[in-house]
Amino acid sequence: MGGASESDDDDVLSTESFFMTCKLVGLTLDDMEYMTIGACLDYADEYIALKNGDSEEKVRAANQADFDAF
Numbered sequence: 351m352g353g354a355s356e357s358d359d360d361d362v363l364s365t366e367s368f369f370m371t372c373k374l375v376g377l378t379l380d381d382m383e384y385m386t387i388g389a390c391l392d393y394a395d396e397y398i399a400l401k402n403g404d405s406e407e408k409v410r411a412a413n414q415a416d417f418d419a420f
Contacts, residue, residue, distance in 0.1 A: 372382055372390050375397040382390055 368387070368390070371394050375394045377385075377390060377393065385393070
């Protein structure tokens with residue numbers, strides 16, 4: 351009673367699944383050496399969003415007010 355059920359174990363990110371995820375999104379060991387775990391996971395999330403076309407357009411064309419402010 352009070353312990354974790356087996357279905358909760360499916361949500362745990364193991365070391366092996368972390369490395370596999372990084373490999374699938376194209377990160378190398380050299381890349382991961384300079385990144386935190388969070389940065390690697392953020393990279394994987396962005397990579398998947400871009401591949402699925404789910405990423406919002408974050409770039410907009412500059413207008414005259416932007417040039418004036420510059």
